[in-house]
Amino acid sequence: MPYAVKERRIDGGQLVSPAPKPALDMSVNVAGITLKNPVMAASGSFGYGVEFEDVVTLDRLGGFVVKGLSREPMAGNPPPRLFETAAGMLNAIGLQNVGVRAFLEEKLPLLNNIKNIVFFCNVFGHSQEEYEDVVRMLNDGAGIAAYELNVSCPNTKCGGISFGSDPKMLFDVVSAVKKIATRPLIVKLSPNVTSIPEVARAAEEAGADAISLVNTFVAMAIDAETRKPRISNVTAGLSGPAIKPIALRMVWEAAKAVKIPVIGIGGISTAEDVVEFLLAGATAIEVGTVNFWDPCACETLVDSLEKWCLEHRIEKISDLTGGLTIE
Template sequence: MENVSLQEGQVPDLRVNIGSLELANPVMTASGTFGYAREFENLMNLHRLGAVIVKGISLHPRAGNPPQRIMETACGMLNAIGLQNVGVDRFITEKMNYLAGLNIPVIVNILGDSLAEYEEITKRLAGVPGVAGIEVNISCPNVKKGGVAFGTDPAMAAAVTAAVKNKADVPVMVKLSPNVTDITLIARAVEQAGADSISLINTLIGMGIDLKTRRPVLANVIGGLSGPAIKPVALRMVFEVARVVSIPVIGIGGIESAEDALEFMLAGATAVQIGTANFVNPRASEDVVDGISAYAANEKLTSIRSIIGGLRLDSLKDHATSSHNPVAK
């Protein structure tokens, strides 16, 4: 960790690097929570973002699940949108021109039900002006493997990563599912398969029940839990993954403030993504950028990069990774 002090009148450098991709600051928007960015143009200054990650794009348009698709939970929300999107061809013709004009990195989240779909989407995105990176959603079911999610098996996760890397002309970020026994196994597998960076975590699986009707609240029965409630889980997983991979890690999960974002960076994240907070405060991402800048200035840091992985463990026994189940002791 760098130990340099900011001189009077000097502005903190918030730039970070995600592989070959340089961001003006470490704040991105999480896929599925920011639409195609245009929805927020009158609510915040989009140019302040380090990068925008669009909602997941599939090979063909998807209508998503029937309502009810969202419910509020204690400190968060459950969603079962069903990956509704316009499909890759309409995304390129209808959305990318606007996104490219923002002059900030645009990362396209992609999803598929087979390796062939991931490859085809990546191939169609190659050479499209404004596409700065691809984020691969591996929480999707592999229809040829009985519906098992790609992200729950190291071999399948690696296969998707390799397939996308083979067709991509931009850096590839792989978004990990938390619904696994040991997330570090998946992280190592996608790194070895060529991922340029890793983002985590995607939503946890949950459900809600309506006592009056005795039916599930969500029409899909189960959904993805996000928001502040999952932050401790996400923080722990980012900490674990950052210790076993050498590529950049991007933290996601319950980040609402600059303090939250900085905790993830201390745990080893190079950058963060703001998700559910966008529904509560459309300016959340911009507020986090401002807060990180203020923190860096207050701490007299010349570069925010100096805090990445700076969690102090020197006064503690080496128990932080001795057990994945400390409560069992």
């Protein structure tokens, strides 16, 4: 462990010890699940976790969230579907995934072979029934710590309006899934709403055990030369450092509006970013886009967060949650 205090000699040969460093407790509790530290990899940036086994010591992370799972496999959108912007990234992957059955048969056994890891399954559907079906199937799978419901998905039965942008529709889908889920339910909020407190409260009232936010912001980019959109889908989700200040404000607003734990997401790449989200009210955080430029980013972040806490003589990282001081 990195916390050992070593003795050292000063000039006169006298044996002295440095001032003892406080013991550091990096653990946090989200929805009844203990994470060894607050750093998780976000859905869509970390595959199904197993792909990262050779580059990341997975059991160093607080946890990770697997790619969003739907009832049927999905091929996603045609390319181009990724574009780098100033301080951010646009994506319109189109929720490509292997489907819940292939996840259970092919990915889950591999995940269950890895010791001491915590992972959540991210779930989405195009109707309430689809969300319910996916969760019902996952209930039979072993080793999953919790479900994270991606509600930024269009409800095809309600004219394509996203579940997460309408508090009533959000309440209905979360209540329905909560009734059948055998594991804690985390609701991942869309930032593309007028009032974050309103949707956060709708999720809590429907029985969510925690909320996570934010998902990506609807955005676009145009090639001035060709006069064409940079992304085949025309609009795409913006993520990365560009969104951090807005995400931070939304996490702060959501944390004030609910009593359940909040997981902060949006442009996090440094230990200071993590601390800012904790101070704003988050209990844990998720890291997405930074994994695309450095696949080891989450593990490096755990190391630098520990270092930050030791340097600031923090004894329990969970004490930082909600610690923002407003004069």
